[in-house]
Amino acid sequence: MSTSTDTIEQLANAEYKYGFTTDVEADTFEPGLNEDVVRRLSAIKHEPEWLLEFRLKAFRAWQKMTEPTWHNLKIEKTDYQALSYYSAPKKKPALKSMDEVDPEVRKTFEKLGIPLIEQQFLAGVAVDAVFDSVSVATTFREKLGQLGIIFCSFSEAVKDHPELVKQYLGSVVPYTDNFYATLNSAVFSDGSFVYIPKGVRCPMELSTYFRINAKNTGQFERTLIVADEGAYVSYLEGCTAPMRDENQLHAAVVELVALDGATIKYSTIQNWYPGDKNGKGGIYNFVTKRGIAHANAKITWTQVETGSAITWKYPSCILQGDNSIGEFYSVATVNNYQQADTGTKMIHLGKNTRSTIVSKGISAGRGQNTYRGAVKIAKNAKGARNYSQCDSLLIGDRCGAHTFPYLEIKNTSAKVEHEASTSKIGEDQIFYCRQRGISSEDAVNMIVSGFCKDVFRELPMEFAVEAQKLLSISLEGSVG
Amino acid sequence: MLLEIKDLKVKAEDKQILKGLNLSVNPGEVHAIMGPNGSGKSTLARALSGHPGYEVNGGSVTFDGRDLLAMSPEERACEGVFMAFQYPVEIPGVNNAYFLKAALNAVRKHKGLQELDAVEFMQLIKSKAKLLEMDQAMLSRSVNEGFSGGEKKRNEIFQMAVLEPRLAILDETDSGLDIDALKIVANGVNALRAKDRAMIVVTHYQRLLDYIVPDFVHVLSGGQIIRSGGKELALELEAKGYR
Numbered sequence: 001m002s003t004s005t006d007t008i009e010q011l012a013n014a015e016y017k018y019g020f021t022t023d024v025e026a027d028t029f030e031p032g033l034n035e036d037v038v039r040r041l042s043a044i045k046h047e048p049e050w051l052l053e054f055r056l057k058a059f060r061a062w063q064k065m066t067e068p069t070w071h072n073l074k075i076e077k078t079d080y081q082a083l084s085y086y087s088a089p090k091k092k093p094a095l096k097s098m099d100e101v102d103p104e105v106r107k108t109f110e111k112l113g114i115p116l117i118e119q120q121f122l123a124g125v126a127v128d129a130v131f132d133s134v135s136v137a138t139t140f141r142e143k144l145g146q147l148g149i150i151f152c153s154f155s156e157a158v159k160d161h162p163e164l165v166k167q168y169l170g171s172v173v174p175y176t177d178n179f180y181a182t183l184n185s186a187v188f189s190d191g192s193f194v195y196i197p198k199g200v201r202c203p204m205e206l207s208t209y210f211r212i213n214a215k216n217t218g219q220f221e222r223t224l225i226v227a228d229e230g231a232y233v234s235y236l237e238g239c240t241a242p243m244r245d246e247n248q249l250h251a252a253v254v255e256l257v258a259l260d261g262a263t264i265k266y267s268t269i270q271n272w273y274p275g276d277k278n279g280k281g282g283i284y285n286f287v288t289k290r291g292i293a294h295a296n297a298k299i300t301w302t303q304v305e306t307g308s309a310i311t312w313k314y315p316s317c318i319l320q321g322d323n324s325i326g327e328f329y330s331v332a333t334v335n336n337y338q339q340a341d342t343g344t345k346m347i348h349l350g351k352n353t354r355s356t357i358v359s360k361g362i363s364a365g366r367g368q369n370t371y372r373g374a375v376k377i378a379k380n381a382k383g384a385r386n387y388s389q390c391d392s393l394l395i396g397d398r399c400g401a402h403t404f405p406y407l408e409i410k411n412t413s414a415k416v417e418h419e420a421s422t423s424k425i426g427e428d429q430i431f432y433c434r435q436r437g438i439s440s441e442d443a444v445n446m447i448v449s450g451f452c453k454d455v456f457r458e459l460p461m462e463f464a465v466e467a468q469k470l471l472s473i474s475l476e477g478s479v480g
Numbered sequence: 481m482l483l484e485i486k487d488l489k490v491k492a493e494d495k496q497i498l499k500g501l502n503l504s505v506n507p508g509e510v511h512a513i514m515g516p517n518g519s520g521k522s523t524l525a526r527a528l529s530g531h532p533g534y535e536v537n538g539g540s541v542t543f544d545g546r547d548l549l550a551m552s553p554e555e556r557a558c559e560g561v562f563m564a565f566q567y568p569v570e571i572p573g574v575n576n577a578y579f580l581k582a583a584l585n586a587v588r589k590h591k592g593l594q595e596l597d598a599v600e601f602m603q604l605i606k607s608k609a610k611l612l613e614m615d616q617a618m619l620s621r622s623v624n625e626g627f628s629g630g631e632k633k634r635n636e637i638f639q640m641a642v643l644e645p646r647l648a649i650l651d652e653t654d655s656g657l658d659i660d661a662l663k664i665v666a667n668g669v670n671a672l673r674a675k676d677r678a679m680i681v682v683t684h685y686q687r688l689l690d691y692i693v694p695d696f697v698h699v700l701s702g703g704q705i706i707r708s709g710g711k712e713l714a715l716e717l718e719a720k721g722y723r
């Protein structure tokens with residue numbers, strides 16, 4: 001308990017801890033989006049013709065699309081012409097070590113409590129830090145390189161491994177997929193690329209810290225992870241953003257390819273600025289995450305979503321190969337005026353495919369939390385199985401929890417189980433804890449972490465600790 | 481004096497429940513409180529532990545010379561006020577042992593003692609579990625979740641044994657216990673009787689007082705203590721009732 005007590009004390013009234021901005025000269029496009037912007041973006045990055053084509057096709061498709069409205073979210077209209085589609089730190093050095101990183105950027109990392117150097121040596125984590133749109137630091141590459149593992153920024157991958165990028169980009173999330181993914185396909189700035197060769201087990205957690213910085217710049221991250229046959233990789237994504245008054249749009253795309261017998265674990269802690277107590281400001285987070293699992297492959301999505309004003313996100317698995325496995329473990333927290341519409345899609349195409357969904361939604365304040373999950377079992381998916389569990393926890397009586405499970409079963413041998421529950425942290429429970437000496441906030445934290453433990457268990461150790469802290473921060477002040 | 485209640489008035493939802501209650505408790509003493517249903521016994525227990533649903537609108541309570549009413553519920557607990565609930569609360573998902581460790585460490589921290597680590601804590605609760613003949617399996621279940629009525633009551637006294645309060649208020653701990661369990665729990669309570677620890681035992685039945693022999697017996701009726709006496713008073717009440 002002492003750690004969470006300390007955390008609360010430290011952070012009481014701290015508002016958003018990571019709410020600060022950094023002064024780095026940015027090379028930023030004028031607001032606006034048209035074909036010319038797409039071309040300039042591609043040119044500034046010296047991209048090959050095929051990639052420009054990909055972007056242009058996406059852009060043309062996007063112009064004919066409209067934002068989805070089927071979600072359970074109240075969203076202020078975004079003016080896409082008012083956004084700038086490129087921003088990069090001006091002094092882009094060729095970095096050999098952390099010392100060469102812009103001191104301002106390093107300070108930012110320090111404030112965020114991400115001691116890069118310490119992490120490199122202590123935790124054995126290779127950190128590919130994304131500062132705004134362009135990677136400024138990549139570490140451990142050599143060590144990974146000896147195993148044939150590629151872990152680099154997306155732009156570098158385009159330069160150094162164009163054949164891999166060309167083969168897999170858009171293979172899981174086609175450029176026509178949905179409004180936000182299509183926009184991303186047209187204007188994605190940078191992101192991460194991972195390739196694990198056949199039979200290689202990546203010896204460390206790969207980790208990326210994203211950070212939205214330059215004002216008015218929508219962020220369009222693009223991540224592509226390919227695990228070749230029999231390979232294994234665990235990838236961690238953690239995000240923080242500085243405090244802003246305007247809404248900031250974020251539309252990322254993550255594609256995972258797990259070839260025969262491969263395993264990809266993708267864990268996320270999402271802690272973007274959620275807006276203030278009155279619902280002003282905050283990040284709009286519209287993410288498309290999808291993986292394809294070939295025969296005997298396994299994809300696990302684990303997410304802890306505490307931030308953003310609006311979260312629209314459904315990490316999904318296409319279980320294409322026989323015996324492939326998809327898992328989704330999620331904790332989504334909303335407080336104050338936050339809204340989340342999140343869940344997953346498990347698409348069973350192969351025989352004996354299995355999927356597990358464990359979703360824990362926590363609503364406090366006036367937060368609205370929606371679980372939306374689809375399980376589809378195709379005609380040929382003989383022996384497919386799914387287990388879903390969706391639990392909601394309410395704190396206070398002005399928040400809401402909603403559950404929309406969709407089922408589509410076209411093979412009669414399939415077994416699908418769904419369990420759902422809604423509970424409320426009662427005043428009696430809080431008083432009982434207090435009578436034993438435990439403060440209200442600690443009581444809430446304790447009940448919340450008990451509620452989430454099936455998901456936290458799936459996170460790598462140090463991430464689980466971080467997740468616990470974030471939950472207590474995001475629920476601060478939720479009980480009187 | 482450990483606890484001094486003077487002219488205590490308590491109301492809940494516009495209902496005046498306690499109407500000027502006086503009670504003094506010295507360290508080492510056991511006071512039994514009896515009285516008809518709805519007379520305010522649980523209300524007294526809740527008011528002493530600081531339940532936010534109960535408003536004190538008169539009188540004073542000093543605990544070891546300090547104003548108890550000015551303290552938050554958790555502060556009272558840390559100062560050594562323990563209430564065994566008449567209806568213990570279930571907390572799904574929170575491990576019983578983990579909960580108790582959090583509670584004990586909160587109390588220890590308050591006292592300026594070092595927090596116990598997992599190993600030390602497990603050793604401590606093993607011996608306390610033995611005292612109350614608690615099944616080990618209950619320690620790893622969620623707090624009170626799915627416990628039988630009797631198991632919940634036993635768990636309350638188990639928590640008291642671990643937390644070692646200075647003032648324990650047991651609200652109808654005997655109700656719901658079978659004959660054997662009653663003996664075990666009563667023995668557990670007796671083992672915790674100490675020179676520097678006082679107890680207020682709320683009960684309807686002499687049966688419990690056969691095991692936990694009180695120093696004083698009080699009758700609470702209509703929001704006030706209307707009679708006090710020694711342990712014989714309980715026998716008299718058992719025979720004649722409250723009227």
Ligand SMILES: Nc1ncnc2c1ncn2[C@@H]1O[C@H](COP(=O)(O)OP(=O)(O)OP(=O)(O)O)[C@@H](O)[C@H]1O
Nearest residue numbers: 492493495497516517518519520521522523524533
């Ligand atoms: N929160 C509350 N709101 C309204 N009325 C209350 C509240 N709590 C207690 N009361 C009322 O106050 C009176 C005293 O209740 P209390 O629970 O203290 O009785 P008790 O002496 O413990 O009874 P029992 O022997 O049945 O346990 C009852 O009439 C009860 O209905």
Ligand SMILES: [Mg+2]
Nearest residue numbers: 521522523566
């Ligand atoms: Mg009662």
